[in-house]
Amino acid sequence: NAGVTQTPKFQVLKTGQSMTLQCAQDMNHNSMYWYRQDPGMGLRLIYYSASEGTTDKGEVPNGYNVSRLNKREFSLRLESAAPSQTSVYFCASSEIRSGNTIYFGEGSWLTVV
Amino acid sequence: QKEVEQDPGPLSVPEGAIVSLNCTYSNSAFQYFMWYRQYSRKGPELLMYTYSSGNKEDGRFTAQVDKSSKYISLFIRDSQPSDSATYLCAMSDGSGYSTLTFGKGTMLLVSP
Numbered sequence: 155n156a157g158v159t160q161t162p163k164f165q166v167l168k169t170g171q172s173m174t175l176q177c178a179q180d181m182n183h184n185s186m187y188w189y190r191q192d193p194g195m196g197l198r199l200i201y202y203s204a205s206e207g208t209t210d211k212g213e214v215p216n217g218y219n220v221s222r223l224n225k226r227e228f229s230l231r232l233e234s235a236a237p238s239q240t241s242v243y244f245c246a247s248s249e250i251r252s253g254n255t256i257y258f259g260e261g262s263w264l265t266v267v
Numbered sequence: 268q269k270e271v272e273q274d275p276g277p278l279s280v281p282e283g284a285i286v287s288l289n290c291t292y293s294n295s296a297f298q299y300f301m302w303y304r305q306y307s308r309k310g311p312e313l314l315m316y317t318y319s320s321g322n323k324e325d326g327r328f329t330a331q332v333d334k335s336s337k338y339i340s341l342f343i344r345d346s347q348p349s350d351s352a353t354y355l356c357a358m359s360d361g362s363g364y365s366t367l368t369f370g371k372g373t374m375l376l377v378s379p
Contacts, residue, residue, distance in 0.1 A: 158310075187366065194275075194371070195371070196355075196369055196370065196371035196372060197311075197355070197369045199366055202366060212366070244310055244311070255299075255301060255313060255316055256313075256357075256366075256367055257313065258303075258310035258311045258312070259310050260309060260310045261308070261309065261310050263308075
C-alpha cells in the first residue's frame with residue numbers, strides 16, 4: 155500500500171504562474187485534506203473534502219482552489235502563485251469516524267520566486 | 268489564548284534518557300488525542316492515539332491524557348538517536364467532520 159501519494163515533490167514557480175498539486179490515496183478513505191506547513195506556524199488547513207462531492211474551506215483558503223476528482227483523488231490548484239505561497243504542502247486522508255485520525259503524504263515543496 | 272500550546276524546543280537529550288513532551292489545550296470538548304512524529308523533510312506519521320483520559324503504552328512510548336488539567340504528554344523511554352524528530356500533538360472533539368487541531372510541534376534531538 156502506498157498510502158497517500160503527492161506529486162510533484164518539488165516545484166519552483168514564478169509569481170503569477172499557476173500549478174496543480176495532485177494527491178491520491180489508496181486506503182479507501184472518505185475524507186481528504188490539504189495542509190500547508192510553515193516555520194513557526196505549524197500545520198494549517200487549507201481545504202478539506204469530507205466526502206466525495208463536497209469541499210470546504212479551512213483556515214487559510216485564500217489563493218487556492220481544490221477539486222475532489224473522485225474518492226481517491228483530491229487536487230490543490232494555485233491560480234496565480236504568490237511568494238507568500240512558498241511552503242510545504244501536505245495532502246492527507248482519513249475515514250469518517252470519531253477521532254478522525256489523519257494519514258499524511260510525504261509533502262510537496264513549493265517555492266514561488 | 269491559542270487552542271493548543273506546545274513548546275517548540277529544541278529539546279536536546281543524551282541517548283538513553285527519558286523524554287517528556289507536552290501539550291496544553293483550552294477546548295474542553297476535545298476527546299481524541301494523537302501524537303505525530305515528523306522526520307526532517309517527511310510527512311507527519313501517526314505515533315499514538317488515545318481516547319479520553321488515561322495512559323496508553325506502545326513499546327518505548329507512553330501517551331498520557333489528563334483532561335481535568337487539559338494537559339497531554341508523550342514519554343519516550345530509552346531514547347535513541349533515531350527518535351530525533353519533531354513531535355506534534357493533535358486533538359479533536361470527534362464531532363461529525365471535525366478536523367484535527369494541531370500543536371506547532373516540539374523538535375527533539377537525541378545525541379549518541
